[in-house]
Amino acid sequence: MDTYYTKDISLPWRRAVVSVDQFKKPDIDEIFALADRLSVGRTMPLTGKSIINLFYEPSTRTSSSFYAAMTRLGGSVIPINEVNYSSVTKGETLEDTIRTLESFTDALVLRHYDEDATERAVSVASIPIINAGNGAGEHPTQALLDLYTISKERDGLNGLNVTLMGDLKHGRTVHSLTKLLRMYDVKINLVSPPELSLPRFYLHKNDTEHRELGEVIADTDILYVTRVQKERFFDELEIDFSYSVTRSDMDLAKTNLVLMHPLPRVGEIPIELDSDPRSAYFRQVKYGLHVRMALLVALIGRD
Amino acid sequence: MDTYYTKDISLPWRRAVVSVDQFKKPDIDEIFALADRLSVGRTMPLTGKSIINLFYEPSTRTSSSFYAAMTRLGGSVIPINEVNYSSVTKGETLEDTIRTLESFTDALVLRHYDEDATERAVSVASIPIINAGNGAGEHPTQALLDLYTISKERDGLNGLNVTLMGDLKHGRTVHSLTKLLRMYDVKINLVSPPELSLPRFYLHKNDTEHRELGEVIADTDILYVTRVQKERFFDELEIDFSYSVTRSDMDLAKTNLVLMHPLPRVGEIPIELDSDPRSAYFRQVKYGLHVRMALLVALIGRD
Amino acid sequence: MDTYYTKDISLPWRRAVVSVDQFKKPDIDEIFALADRLSVGRTMPLTGKSIINLFYEPSTRTSSSFYAAMTRLGGSVIPINEVNYSSVTKGETLEDTIRTLESFTDALVLRHYDEDATERAVSVASIPIINAGNGAGEHPTQALLDLYTISKERDGLNGLNVTLMGDLKHGRTVHSLTKLLRMYDVKINLVSPPELSLPRFYLHKNDTEHRELGEVIADTDILYVTRVQKERFFDELEIDFSYSVTRSDMDLAKTNLVLMHPLPRVGEIPIELDSDPRSAYFRQVKYGLHVRMALLVALIGRD
Numbered sequence: 001m002d003t004y005y006t007k008d009i010s011l012p013w014r015r016a017v018v019s020v021d022q023f024k025k026p027d028i029d030e031i032f033a034l035a036d037r038l039s040v041g042r043t044m045p046l047t048g049k050s051i052i053n054l055f056y057e058p059s060t061r062t063s064s065s066f067y068a069a070m071t072r073l074g075g076s077v078i079p080i081n082e083v084n085y086s087s088v089t090k091g092e093t094l095e096d097t098i099r100t101l102e103s104f105t106d107a108l109v110l111r112h113y114d115e116d117a118t119e120r121a122v123s124v125a126s127i128p129i130i131n132a133g134n135g136a137g138e139h140p141t142q143a144l145l146d147l148y149t150i151s152k153e154r155d156g157l158n159g160l161n162v163t164l165m166g167d168l169k170h171g172r173t174v175h176s177l178t179k180l181l182r183m184y185d186v187k188i189n190l191v192s193p194p195e196l197s198l199p200r201f202y203l204h205k206n207d208t209e210h211r212e213l214g215e216v217i218a219d220t221d222i223l224y225v226t227r228v229q230k231e232r233f234f235d236e237l238e239i240d241f242s243y244s245v246t247r248s249d250m251d252l253a254k255t256n257l258v259l260m261h262p263l264p265r266v267g268e269i270p271i272e273l274d275s276d277p278r279s280a281y282f283r284q285v286k287y288g289l290h291v292r293m294a295l296l297v298a299l300i301g302r303d
Numbered sequence: 304m305d306t307y308y309t310k311d312i313s314l315p316w317r318r319a320v321v322s323v324d325q326f327k328k329p330d331i332d333e334i335f336a337l338a339d340r341l342s343v344g345r346t347m348p349l350t351g352k353s354i355i356n357l358f359y360e361p362s363t364r365t366s367s368s369f370y371a372a373m374t375r376l377g378g379s380v381i382p383i384n385e386v387n388y389s390s391v392t393k394g395e396t397l398e399d400t401i402r403t404l405e406s407f408t409d410a411l412v413l414r415h416y417d418e419d420a421t422e423r424a425v426s427v428a429s430i431p432i433i434n435a436g437n438g439a440g441e442h443p444t445q446a447l448l449d450l451y452t453i454s455k456e457r458d459g460l461n462g463l464n465v466t467l468m469g470d471l472k473h474g475r476t477v478h479s480l481t482k483l484l485r486m487y488d489v490k491i492n493l494v495s496p497p498e499l500s501l502p503r504f505y506l507h508k509n510d511t512e513h514r515e516l517g518e519v520i521a522d523t524d525i526l527y528v529t530r531v532q533k534e535r536f537f538d539e540l541e542i543d544f545s546y547s548v549t550r551s552d553m554d555l556a557k558t559n560l561v562l563m564h565p566l567p568r569v570g571e572i573p574i575e576l577d578s579d580p581r582s583a584y585f586r587q588v589k590y591g592l593h594v595r596m597a598l599l600v601a602l603i604g605r606d
Numbered sequence: 607m608d609t610y611y612t613k614d615i616s617l618p619w620r621r622a623v624v625s626v627d628q629f630k631k632p633d634i635d636e637i638f639a640l641a642d643r644l645s646v647g648r649t650m651p652l653t654g655k656s657i658i659n660l661f662y663e664p665s666t667r668t669s670s671s672f673y674a675a676m677t678r679l680g681g682s683v684i685p686i687n688e689v690n691y692s693s694v695t696k697g698e699t700l701e702d703t704i705r706t707l708e709s710f711t712d713a714l715v716l717r718h719y720d721e722d723a724t725e726r727a728v729s730v731a732s733i734p735i736i737n738a739g740n741g742a743g744e745h746p747t748q749a750l751l752d753l754y755t756i757s758k759e760r761d762g763l764n765g766l767n768v769t770l771m772g773d774l775k776h777g778r779t780v781h782s783l784t785k786l787l788r789m790y791d792v793k794i795n796l797v798s799p800p801e802l803s804l805p806r807f808y809l810h811k812n813d814t815e816h817r818e819l820g821e822v823i824a825d826t827d828i829l830y831v832t833r834v835q836k837e838r839f840f841d842e843l844e845i846d847f848s849y850s851v852t853r854s855d856m857d858l859a860k861t862n863l864v865l866m867h868p869l870p871r872v873g874e875i876p877i878e879l880d881s882d883p884r885s886a887y888f889r890q891v892k893y894g895l896h897v898r899m900a901l902l903v904a905l906i907g908r909d
Contacts (some may be wrong), residue, residue, distance in 0.1 A: 042351045048648045050677050061403060064355070064381055068407035071353050071379035076677035078670055079382070079685070092870035095877075100667060100869060103892040104674035263403060264395035271398075282855070286406040345654045348903050364706060367658070367684055370708035374682035382685070566706060574701075585649035589709040 004153075014130040014299055016122045020140045020176045025183055032148055034294035035287075044074025045301050052078045052101050055111040055132070061263065062132050062142075065285070066109050069292040078105060095124045102127045106300045128299040136172060140228050141295060142262060143176030145288035150222055152287055153258040153280055158185040163241055165191040166226035166268060168198040173262045174226055178202045189216040191243065196228075213245070217252045224260045225268045244268045250276060260284055313461055317602055319425045319432040323443045323479045328486055332361075335451055337589075337597035347377025348604050355381045355404050358414040358435070364566065365435050368588070369412050372595035381408060398427045405419060409603040413437075431602040444598060445565060446479030448591035455559040455590055457581055461488040464522050468494035468546055469529035469571060471501040476565045477529055481505045485578045492519040494546065499531075516548070520555045527563045528571045547571045553579060563587055621726045622735040626746045626782045631789055638754055640900035641893075649681025651907050652767055658684045658707050661717040661738070667869065668738050668748075671891070672715050673899035684711060701730045708733045712906040716740075719749045734905040742778060747901060748868060749782035751894035756828055758893055759864040759886050764791040767825050771797040771849055772832035772874060774804040780832055784808045795822040797849065802834075819849070823858045830866045831874045850874045856882060866890055 013022040023031075051070050057175045058081065066079045080101075094112070098121045101108060107128040110121055115137040121129050133139040151157050162181060169188055175198075181188060182204060190198050191210045198207075210216055217223070225245060226238050244267055245259065261269055261281040273279050316325040326334075354373050356366045361384065370380045383404075397415070401424045403410060410431040413424055418440040424432050436442040456459050465484060470494055471477050478501075485490060485507060493501050494513045501510075513519055520526070528548060547570055548562065564572055564584040576582050610889075619628040629637075657676050659669045664687065665803055673683045700718070704727045707714060713734040716727055721743040727735050739745040757763050768787060772797055774780050781804075787794060788810060796804050797816045804813075816822055823829070831851060851865065867875055867887040879885050 048650060048678070048680070050674060060383055064383065064404060067381045068353060069382070072351070074351070077672045078677070080666055080670065091872040093877075096870060099888050100891050101670060103415075103888070103895055104670050122572060198375050218378040264399060282402050282406070285403050289406055347654060363686055363782075367686065367707060367710050370684045371656060374684070375654070377654070567702060569697040585709070587703050588706050592709055 002185050011122065014128070016118075016125070016131075017295060017299070018118045018129070018131045019120060019138050020179050022140075023144070023180070028144070028147070028180070028183075029193060031144065031294045031298065032095075032151060035148060035290040038073070038293045038297065039290040041234065042072070044072075045297055046070065047074035049074075049106045049300055050076040050078060050104070051107045051109055051296065051300075052080060052105045053109050053132075054080045054097075054101065056117070057113050057133070059111050059133065061113065061285075062139075063109075064294055065288055066130075066296075069289055069296055072289075073293055073296060074105075074295070094120050097274045098125050107296070111301075129296065130299070133172070136170070138176055139172050141177060141292060142173050142288070143180055145284065145291040146173065146177045146224070146260065146262070147180045147261060148291045149280060149284045149287045152211065154221065154256070160184075160221045161187045161189070161216075162222040162224065163189040163191060163213070163220040164198075164224045164226070165213060165245075167196045167228045168192045168226070169196040170228075171226045174198070174224070175202050175222070178204075181240055189220065189267050191216065193243075211242070213249055214252070217249050218254075220227075220253060220257060222258045222260065223253070225265075226262060227264065227266055227268060241285065244270065245273065246270070247272065250278065253278070267297070305449065306473075314425065317431070319421075319428070319434075320598060320602070321421045321425060321432070321434045322441050322445055323446045323482050325443075326447070326483070331447070331450065331483070331486075332581045334447065334594065334597045334601065335454060337600060338451060338593040341376070341560050341596045342593040343438065345375065348600055349373065349376035349378035350503060351378075352409045352603055353379040353407070354410045354412055354599065354603075355382060355383060355408045356412050356435075357383045357400075357404065358539065359420070360414050360436070362414050362436065364588075365414065366412075368591055369433075369435065369599075371594055372592055372599055375592075376596055376599060378409075378599070383387075393556060397412070397423050401432075410599070414453050425446075433598065433602070436475070439473070441479055442475050443479055445476050445591070446483055447526070447598075448587065448594040449480050449565070450483045450561065451474065452563060452583060452587045452590045453561065456586070457559075460484075463487075463524040464490045464492070465525040465527065466492040466516070466519050466523040467501070467527045467529070468516060468548075470499045470531045471495045471529070472499040474529045477501070477527070478505050478529070481507075492523065494519065497544075516546070516552055517555070520552050521557075523560060525558060525561045526556070527561065528568075529565060530567065530569055530571060547573065550575065553581065556581070617728065618659050620734070621723075622731070622737075623746055623901060623905070624724045624728060624735070624737045625744050626749045628746075628809040629750070629786070631722055634750070634753070634786070634789075637750065637897065637900045637904065638757060640903060641896040642755060644679070644899045644903065645896040648678070650678075651903055652676065652679035652681035653905055654681075655712045656684060656710070657713045657715055657902065657906075658686060658711045659715050659738075660703075660707065661687045662723070663717050663719050663739070665717050667738065667891075668717065668745075669715075671894055672736075672738065672898055672902075675895055676894075679899055679902060681712075681902070694753065700726050704731050704735075713902070736901065736905070740777070744775070744782055745778050746782060747898060748779050748894070749786055749902075751890065751897040752779065752783045752830070752866065753786045754897045755886060755890045755893045756864065756865060759889070760827065760862070763787075765792045766827040767788075767795070767822075768828040768830065769795040769797060769819070769822050769826040770804070770830050770832070771819060771851075773802045773834045774798045774832070775802040776834075777832045780804070780830070781808050783830070784810075794825065794861070797822065799849075819851070819855055820858070823855050824860075826859060826863060828864045829859070831871075832868060833870065833874060841845055850876065850877065852876070854879065856884065859884070 053066055055063050070077045102125055109130045109132050111132040113135050115135040118131040118134045131140055164174055188207045190207055191213050257278045259279045263281060353423055356369055358366050373380045397420060412433045412435050414435040416438050418438040421434040421437045434443055467477055491510045493510055494516050560581045562582045566584060659672055661669050676683045700723060708731055715736045715738050717738040719741050721741040724737040724740045737746055794813045795814055797819050825899055863884045866884045869887060
């Protein structure tokens with residue numbers, strides 16, 4: 001088998017988007033510029049092209065985002081959501097499924113519960129694969145859209161004070177985002193209970209760890225809040241964990257704070273904060289659409 | 304939260320279609336004229352536009368009708384049918400789901416089992432919402448297509464003798480249709496067992512109530528038959544209810560009778576009547592497509 | 607009811623594709639020429655047209671193939687995959703479902719677990735129906751794509767030595783393919799355990815039956831391997847049946863052998879053979895796309 005995916009990510013992101021590690025600063029500049037351009041006007045550069053949304057795990061948010069991105073660009077989407085009940089699982093390997101489906105389409109957006117699924121798919125595919133979440137692994141397009149949101153909301157990525165709060169241990173979104181932020185001049189504050197702190201692997205010597213948002217809120221430019229993923233880590237439900245942002249926190253925060261959340265939220269940010277202009281989480285969804293449009297055009301836009 | 308939906312339906316239908324109460328005669332004239340126009344020729348005024356079909360309850364008939372209407376007009380549909388098993392229900396509120404999905408699309412077609420779902424969706428949405436059935440509440444596009452069917456089959460809406468037969472207590476279709484019919488010079492006959500009669504709220508002093516179709520069949524211009532919705536009202540299965548139209552009924556009826564049914568039928572109209580030219584229930588489906596095309600163009604056709 | 611489907615298949619295939627028995631040699635020539643033409647370039651002759659994929663049984667492979675075929679041609683697909691959980695089964699007959707859905711679309715691709723489903727659908731439909739598998743019955747588009755694969759891989763259909771191996775008793779694919787092959791100058795070898803041999807109905811006097819692939823591999827031009835359909839014939843699992851192609855078999859085979867499989871495979875062909883240029887099973891998927899594009903254009907391409 002001709003495997004061109006390697007752990008050290010020498011794989012070009014235009015061939016397959018599997019990890020944030022594949023992206024250098026100029027790549028990001030290029031994607032964000034393309035996202036800017038595609039967000040205005042309605043050109044349809046992908047007319048006649050298609051993608052398959054192959055989702056082994058349900059994720060309406062992510063699949064709809066790619067679906068919308070593709071159709072806005074004039075392309076079609078073949079949705080395969082019910083994989084576990086379908087014929088592709090009549091004992092068939094993921095590799096065979098990929099090699100079958102690649103005949104039908106120009107790129108494949110894959111969400112799978114196994115961490116090695118993306119790697120296996122990429123190893124056999126002759127069309128671009130986009131990792132839309134591989135178990136406890138990565139979700140690179142989410143990290144890119146988070147970074148794009150910051151850059152759009154603050155008109156740049158340097159000199160910012162970023163606070164990450166919540167379940168920093170398990171959130172693949174947070175892990176990937178920290179990697180991207182390291183490329184810029186950014187100070188990172190971490191707020192979590194000790195049981196859910198950021199794994200050492202992702203820590204940087206300048207990071208500071210905190211137990212209370214109050215310790216850092218006044219200096220924070222970007223406050224990124226995450227959800228406890230109970231469906232993934234049910235055995236940790238014993239942790240009495242309820243970090244949430246309050247109106248009082250917001251009163252202490254900068255007037256140009258950017259409050260972000262990957263959604264869905266389950267209490268981390270109360271509804272009453274939705275009307276605060278600093279709440280950016282729904283704008284974040286829109287930015288995500290534009291980043292995914294940019295990725296699709298970059299990957300399959302040329303013939 | 305900026306709520307612009309109110310119980311007295313001051314909400315313009317071009318902003319959200321939630322209830323038949325929003326429609327005045329000139330609105331209906333306009334929609335029907337548009338439906339006439341769109342039913343011929345294949346213009347594609349919604350190219351580059353999309354809708355999301357957000358169905359919390361399965362309804363292949365209604366979702367397919369909107370799907371077909373949108374694609375005929377050149378637009379795309381993002382289908383979200385499996386909501387209960389999907390990520391949007393990771394504890395997320397309907398309001399958050401709506402605010403997330405509205406970033407992806409131009410309008411949202413919502414079917415939900417809760418009666419207050421439409422109202423909640425409209426209260427947060429910045430794009431048009433179309434109510435495709437909210438529990439025991441309303442199904443306004445069905446009522447509009449029923450009215451359109453009558454107007455097409457009889458070339459007008461005044462001076463008609465309309466007989467409604469079946470479960471008149473629970474059928475939201477019947478409730479909404481009676482409201483629309485009241486705007487015209489129409490005599491309504493009601494045929495049902497006492498346990499399933501039309502709620503007082505919808506009754507008009509000129510209506511007549513009957514137990515047998517035979518009492519009114521000879522004078523009837525429009526015979527609208529409905530199904531007992533056993534899946535909604537299973538506790539009433541004890542009622543021995545089997546009103547159905549027979550060949551003998553049809554022999555007594557006018558030669559230009561219009562026989563309608565919202566479908567699916569489960570015995571109310573025998574298959575042998577399908578070849579009777581007065582059986583309009585499959586043409587009704589087609590008219591529904593045209594009405595929904597008209598609504599989509601009216602709601603999202605302009606930029 | 608106006609039934610125009612008859613057992614002796616006088617039904618023209620342009621009106622409904624229900625069985626391979628409908629196709630004569632000139633029909634096949636025409637479809638294959640069209641498939642050739644559509645496989646190059648990206649014309650979009652079905653812009654503004656749609657099909658409904660109505661699948662009562664899951665079949666991601668087949669439904670995706672039709673989905674891709676239709677969108678490549680510029681058309682839209684209305685996917686109805688979850689039929690058993692949906693409103694169309696509120697006690698509704700298949701006939702009523704068909705008559706409802708035909709209002710929405712230009713053709714209907716039907717997969718159903720009942721063998722008489724296609725016939726029933728065709729008996730009421732006024733739009734083309736394509737049989738995408740009816741229980742233990744037929745799967746004509748699979749047989750056509752198998753034949754097309756052979757013709758493309760060997761540049762013609764005459765003078766070939768074709769070996770069919772596996773469960774020849776139950777595989778509808780094999781049954782339909784043998785019928786098509788009979789139209790050409792082809793020698794057929796059958797390799798299976800006695801319990802799973804080809805039914806007498808499909809046998810021809812020149813066919814030879816074998817227990818071992820080794821008996822015929824050296825002379826074989828086309829080796830068609832099938833899967834034991836355990837999900838259909840679970841009561842036969844007692845058969846200790848594990849015919850598979852090995853590297854040694856391939857060493858004995860012709861250098862221009864064509865190795866085919868309808869997929870999914872579950873051990874009949876080991877992964878190590880994927881890199882052998884004679885392995886045609888993934889190319890077969892691609893040929894299938896082109897044949898289905900040709901059928902769609904032939905059935906709904908004209909106004």
